[in-house]
Amino acid sequence: MKNASNYLDAVLSMEDDAITIINQHKEVIFWNEAAVQTYNIKESDIIQEQITNFFHDDDLMVLKVLDTKKPVQGTYHRPRKDKHVVVNASPIFTTNNELIGSISVERDITQIVKLNDNLLTTSTELNELRQKVYTDTEENPFSRLKGNSLPLQQTIQLARKAAKTDATTLVLGESGTGKEIVARAIHEASPRKEGPFIPVNCGAIPEALFESELFGYEGGAFTGAERKGKTGKIEMANGGTLFLDEVAELPLDMQVKLLRVLQESIIYKVGSSSGKPINVRFIAATNQNLEQQMVEKQFRSDLFYRLNVIQLTMPPLRQRLNDVPELAKLFLKQFSVQYEVPMPTLEKDAVEALFQYQWPGNVRELRNLIERVIILSEESVIKKQDLLSFFHSSSAPSNLAETANNHSLVQEKEAMEKKRIEEALEQHNGNKTAAANQLGISRVTLYSKLRKYRI
Template sequence: MSKSQYYLEAILATEDDAITVINAKMEVIFWNDAAVKTYNIAQSEILHKPIETFFHNDDLMVLKVLQTKENVKNMYHQPRKDTHVVINASPIFNDKNELIGAVSIERDITKMVKLNDNLVHTSTELNELRQKLMTNNEDTPFSTLKGSSPALKQTIQIANKTAKTQATTLILGESGTGKEICARAIHEASLKSDGPFIPINCGAIPSALFESELFGYEGGSFTGADKNGKAGKIEMADGGTIFLDEVGELPLDMQVKLLHVLQENVVYRIGDSIGKKIDVRFLAATNQDLEQLMKEKKFRNDLFYRLNVVQITMPPLRNRLSDIQELASFFLNQFAVKYQVARPELNTDAYQLLLDYYWPGNVRELRNVMERIIILSESSVIQKHDLLRFFQQNIPEADDVSKSIETKKRPRQMDHLEKRLIEETLIEMNGNKSACARKLGISRMTLYHKMEKYGL
């Protein structure tokens, strides 16, 4: 053996990565010490023997390279159940460009993979513990409705009473007030809490699918129907509760069928003339004026009175101002845990801005704002002038201002709030309009328009 071969042998033996060289007959002709440690196979056992004797063909990247004659670079590979490697492999050609073998260099990353798995598992457990710590005071299902304002307390008191009965209940309220959360709490506090809770958004179902979704169908009852048939949502709720959200969106012909189910406690699938007896608690919700819909002949009077045995109204957030700080704190904690980041604090002036805002989107909008703060904020303390940009529904163009403030629904108090913010930011920036615009997250032109509008 020449000196250069000795040098090469020493270099390959010193390498920490597992190195394997096979010839064209798939026999191992080189197996360094790192390969011995990685696979626990001694050189005396494997050298000059077919490599597939020790590994399954599917687990051998070096064989694939021998077959394809193509290089492999930085590929994750698991040659054995308990071994993870990153592999580089190349075919070997002689001076006549004849394939004579292949070489693979494999870096053992098994410990890193296991550490990462342990880290993920530990992080999951930690998050679960954090969630338990956050919710360990939640003694009743209605604890999911956060707040202690008189308006919310009155709603919970009515809901808690009706939960113990079988009474059909109609939950009214603006979008985002928590109607479905209230419905779930009623179910969980009821005698049917062990049964299913089946929510269905009547406003999200295409008209053509209403009947099959709500009532189900028998096999072969129409083209494309499952040959075994399918249970509808009402049948799926047997023994539990069905929640009809946006019930005002029900087509009139479906209202007739629903009324029949409420009266007879029998559901008929499409194509079924016998029917099935069911035991289902009905809860319904809407943000529409059902009495106005009845006047317009868009909602049946008899169905309304069937649904409206007990009526619960979820108060809008603007009538629950004393709950805003508790809700904001709860959502900040919740999303800090979810995204595994430190929770920023809102200072007193920032909380005052939350109290001044009209909240057309109610609790859902507040929740979204708090999530946006957790995701986007880089500050440990949120000042009121920082807060305005988190009301944006979308990332703004250069000349946009927060869309929630520009919406026609906002009251005049928001104009006053915006004017005050601009005044105070101008003072803070010593009258520098460019700096003021940057601080507010708007363009200078938009700032000039606002100043002209407010007479500044």
């Protein structure tokens, strides 16, 4: 029996976890080397001593199980202010079920906790630094609208002015022209930049859910409603900006309620008779002709005029073809990093093909095309024929080939003339007199050509 005890002592001494055994009188009868290392208390100093001489009663799990006679498993514990452990502890009974002591096995996780604390601190500092870097490098939120073409720069100039006010803004433009990007830029360049920017796609909300989504509802307002109620998108944007994308899709009854919010700055939740004041800046966007919809009684004229305090029109890509090479290069770099592949270059004839296409899907279509090129192409240099194979439109490749092969001399001359006029206007910041002098034509002739080329 004595040998068995020696064997057991040897096994317990080899454990990496601190092991403590006390008797029913709270005296320490076993203290292994791991316990010595964990608590810096020599075995000779603690054996046969009251464990409470070295630790506070409340800090000892081994005492707790001695009192409760119930084991604990995998419990986080702090026996000292400077120690963090995961402890398993159990009472010890004789074969006659007599309590004679308790044992605890404690795994020291102090370094792990400290590392985790440092990680949390570092993460917080990193987030603060990231925000500072973002603020420093993104002083101009409109820098995300890439391109130097005159139509885009004119829109950006107007958007900058809109950002300085709380005026309701209506952003018009074809699908894929960047309406949400300019809306976000207006918000981030405005005094409301610290507040939320809440986008709502009006075309993606079922008609029956519009009111609860926009205005929220009180608890139990209708069958299936959450008991605590729900906060609507308008209230979520309080102190910031609400972006209503595809606003032409709003049902007529919701147009009336939105108009009331714009007029009174008060919202009424579904199921509530009391209004709540809100402080929200509204930006709406659509690719539809709202004036035509007003004629057809599809869109309320009073709401249109409320939304149309400042109107921005995002130019389609075909009106800013000079920006295509810059955008293409940007997307090549972006997707080569995302998909971890070498960045290819565009051959001159491929760039010319991009110029010749009309881009009905606008910047979004160009972006998707470049993403397909990065994913599917294995060439380091993208030539025109390579590029044509990645167009989804069945007519695009043939149109481009036909344009490249059969471009008439008149069309080439007009394209070049339009490009020269745009460049001259850009160089002189839109000054038409200076641009006409540079081009060697009169202002009357310049205005005529501006109308002709819809510049």
